[in-house]
Amino acid sequence: MEILAFGKTGWGDELFYATQMTIAVSITAMLIGFLFAAVFTPLKISKHKSLNLIGNFYTTVIRGVPELLVIYLFFFGGSSAIMYVASIFGYFEYIEINAFVTGSLAIGIISGAYSTEVFRGAIQSIDKGQFEAAKVLGISKLGQFYKIIMPQMLRLAIPNLSNVWQITLKDTSLISVTGLVEIMRQSYIAAGSTRDPLFFYSIAALLYLFLTFISMKLINRLELKYSRGY
Amino acid sequence: MNFELIISSFPKMLGAAAITVKLLAFSLAIGLLIGLFFAVLRLNKNIFINKFAYGYSYLFRGTPLLVQIYIIYFGLGQIEFIRSTFLWVILKEPFWCAIIAFALNTGAYTSEILRSAFQTIKPGVIEAGKSLGISNKIIFYKIQIPIAIRQSLPAYGNEIILMLKGTSLASTVTIMDLTGVAKHIISTTFKPVEVFILAGSIYLFMTFIVHNVIKFLEKKYSFQQ
Numbered sequence: 060m061e062i063l064a065f066g067k068t069g070w071g072d073e074l075f076y077a078t079q080m081t082i083a084v085s086i087t088a089m090l091i092g093f094l095f096a097a098v099f100t101p102l103k104i105s106k107h108k109s110l111n112l113i114g115n116f117y118t119t120v121i122r123g124v125p126e127l128l129v130i131y132l133f134f135f136g137g138s139s140a141i142m143y144v145a146s147i148f149g150y151f152e153y154i155e156i157n158a159f160v161t162g163s164l165a166i167g168i169i170s171g172a173y174s175t176e177v178f179r180g181a182i183q184s185i186d187k188g189q190f191e192a193a194k195v196l197g198i199s200k201l202g203q204f205y206k207i208i209m210p211q212m213l214r215l216a217i218p219n220l221s222n223v224w225q226i227t228l229k230d231t232s233l234i235s236v237t238g239l240v241e242i243m244r245q246s247y248i249a250a251g252s253t254r255d256p257l258f259f260y261s262i263a264a265l266l267y268l269f270l271t272f273i274s275m276k277l278i279n280r281l282e283l284k285y286s287r288g289y
Numbered sequence: 290m291n292f293e294l295i296i297s298s299f300p301k302m303l304g305a306a307a308i309t310v311k312l313l314a315f316s317l318a319i320g321l322l323i324g325l326f327f328a329v330l331r332l333n334k335n336i337f338i339n340k341f342a343y344g345y346s347y348l349f350r351g352t353p354l355l356v357q358i359y360i361i362y363f364g365l366g367q368i369e370f371i372r373s374t375f376l377w378v379i380l381k382e383p384f385w386c387a388i389i390a391f392a393l394n395t396g397a398y399t400s401e402i403l404r405s406a407f408q409t410i411k412p413g414v415i416e417a418g419k420s421l422g423i424s425n426k427i428i429f430y431k432i433q434i435p436i437a438i439r440q441s442l443p444a445y446g447n448e449i450i451l452m453l454k455g456t457s458l459a460s461t462v463t464i465m466d467l468t469g470v471a472k473h474i475i476s477t478t479f480k481p482v483e484v485f486i487l488a489g490s491i492y493l494f495m496t497f498i499v500h501n502v503i504k505f506l507e508k509k510y511s512f513q514q
Contacts, residue, residue: 123450123496124489125457127468136481225351232353236461243355250363257364264352264360271351 062253063262070249070259077245078266084163084241085228091167092227096174103179114175121172126165126230133165134237162234170227177223181216182208214285221278225271232267242266291480295487298474305470306491312384312456312466316391317449323392324399331404342400349397354455357394362386362462387459395452402448406441407433439510446503450496467491 065071095117102114121129142154185208193203235243246263250256330342349357365371365380379385410433418428460469471488475481 120489120493123454123493125454125468125492127457127460128471128485128488128492131468131472131475132481132485135475135479136485139479139481229353232355233458235355243353243359247359255367257360257367260356260360260364264348264356267352267356268348 062255062258070245070253073245073249074242074262074266077240077242078270080159080239081228081231081241081266081270084159084166084231084234084239085224087159087163088166088170088231089224089227091163092170092172092174092223095168095171096178099171099175100178100182103175104182118172118175121169122176126169126233127236129169130162130165130233130237133161137161137164158234158237158239162231162237162239166227166230166234169230170223173223173226174220177216177219178212180219181212184215185211210285217278217282217285221275221282224274224278228270228274229267291483294474294478294480294483298470298484298487301470301474302467302487302491305465305467306495308465309453309456309459309467310495312387312391312459312464313449313453315388316395316456317452319388319392320395320399320452323396324403327396327400328403328407331400332407346397346400349394350401354390354394354458355461358387358390358458358462361390383459383462383464387456387462387464391452391455391459394455395448398448398451399445402441402444403437405444406437409440410436435510439507442503442507442510446499446507449499449503453492453495453499 063069063071063074065075099114099117102110103118105111105114138154138156141156145151145154189207189211190203193207198207231241232243235241235247238244240248242263246259250259253259327342327345330338331346333339333342361380362383365386366377371377371380379389414432414436415428418432423432456466457468459466460472463469465473467488471484475484478484
């Protein structure tokens with residue numbers, strides 16, 4: 060247990076901060092994913108074939124390609140892409156992007172593809188009559204979406220979003236390959252310097268289990284809240 | 290866009306794709322057996338056996354695959370007992386370590402898929418079998434299993450695709466699979482976009498095949514024939 064002490068003698072505080080980092084990356088990635096879903100869900104349910112195609116391209120490619128490959132693309136290609144854009148504006152210095160930003164963006168795009176599918180499914184399973192009734196009552200398009208479709212959609216989407224959250228949380232372990240110090244990277248460092256990989260990777264596994272367990276409990280509560288009246 | 294690089298690294302990538310397929314095939318075959326075993330345990334009425342199977346699937350579904358590979362590849366070699374037995378012959382090979390991790394992981398997901406498939410079988414079907422005087426064993430093999438396979442096909446198809454993507458993690462334990470070779474080419478040529486397009490298309494092609502095979506099987510075994 061001494062090895063897990065807080066302070067200079069143990070790895071407790073390092074692992075604690077690493078856990079916070081994992082949570083921070085997961086939440087950021089999930090939110091970025093929602094942004095992507097907000098853009099691509101309307102494309103996927105749109106009546107225009109060409110818009111449909113763009114939406115489908117995004118979800119198919121991202122869900123069909125390994126997460127690690129996407130992360131490598133962002134890790135190796137991220138700063139050169141930004142430098143290319145900067146060079147158009149006449150800035151030629153070396154730009155390095157933070158591992159947190161690249162990591163969250165990469166995981167966010169992956170998470171967004173799953174969220175898009177969830178939202179699409181939820182909207183499509185809302186009864187057609189709801190849309191028609193709202194139209195007949197003369198409610199504006201925006202009002203229709205916020206007051207009628209969204210509350211019903213959220214209720215249907217939350218159980219599946221909880222799966223997306225679990226996937227996102229577990230995917231953040233892959234960012235460790237880019238050197239961002241989250242649970243996995245910290246365990247790797249600790250395992251290397253103490254030569255006790257079994258112990259530290261087991262601790263990492265326990266930390267992830269703890270996070271998934273806690274988030275399950277919280278999401279169940281959210282689910283109850285949104286399924287009031289059903 | 291550097292098309293020359295795409296063309297010149299294509300053969301290398303195809304060779305690596307063969308390793309990815311090999312990893313996938315081995316882990317799915319072993320994982321299916323593990324999954325079936327634990328699904329049957331989950332349906333057992335004994336609470337300890339039931340809880341044990343639940344704990345297994347919870348543990349492997351609640352932690353990232355990367356942790357599982359690291360524990361098996363880096364962690365298990367640390368135990369003296371394992372180093373001195375024949376297990377070491379298997380566990381010192383990164384290839385087999387990866388397959389063990391993948392098989393245990395996909396086994397956990399498969400057990401959940403099969404369990405829910407078994408549970409959705411209508412009791413009437415089993416009762417009908419019983420009233421016709423068919424033995425329990427035959428009911429299980431000839432009635433329950435075929436229905437369960439049909440029920441679980443769509444979910445299992447997803448699991449195969451998830452596992453196909455999961456095999457990319459083998460590259461973290463020095464296996465040169467598709468992702469491993471892709472990373473190697475990226476870090477020697479610094480052309481991430483071209484390599485991503487090439488490796489990504491190969492992965493997409495494989496998912497496409499899996500998707501269509503599953504769709505075909507679903508149609509073949511659908512109830513309305």
